Amino acid sequence: MVIEEKAKLEEQLKEVTDKYKRALADAENVRQRSQKLVEEAKLYGIQSFCKDLLEVADILEKATESVPKEEIKDENPHLKSLYEGLVMTEVQIQKVFKKHGLLRLNPVGAKFDPYEHEALFHAPMEGKEPGTIALVSKIGYKLHGRTLRPALVGVVKDA
Structure with a gap:
């Protein structure tokens, strides 16, 4: 028991x-x-905020690209100052992005990756390897290694 x-x-x-x-x-x-x-x-946690700021970065980039380079000279001081201010602002916003883990994706010449790129079109191109990126229509971004916005690209295909 x-x-x-x-x-x-x-x-x-x-x-x-x-x-x-x-x-x-x-x-x-x-x-x-x-x-x-x-x-x-x-x-x-800053992902949504970063996405909104990407549009600002795009606008800054387009603004600096739209200024004719031959017009940026000492005889045109207002345009030159405005252009330099835009460039400095663009550089600063990219520094802030980098500081917070937001990195640009400009994949020209890289292999197409569906996790990082969105193909807008496929076209044959001589001298380019099929499956590589020939043109970037819109820069992409990654936040701490995670694709926040895919790069919009044109991809080379077989002739």
């Missing part, structure tokens, strides 16, 4: 110990998952 009770108690102890170990493991898994979610929120 004592032996049976002892065996029964040992079995209960074994069950309780097993449940305790499982509960500890579950708690640790929840803690690790929560920590990962917090870290991702810190990294990618």
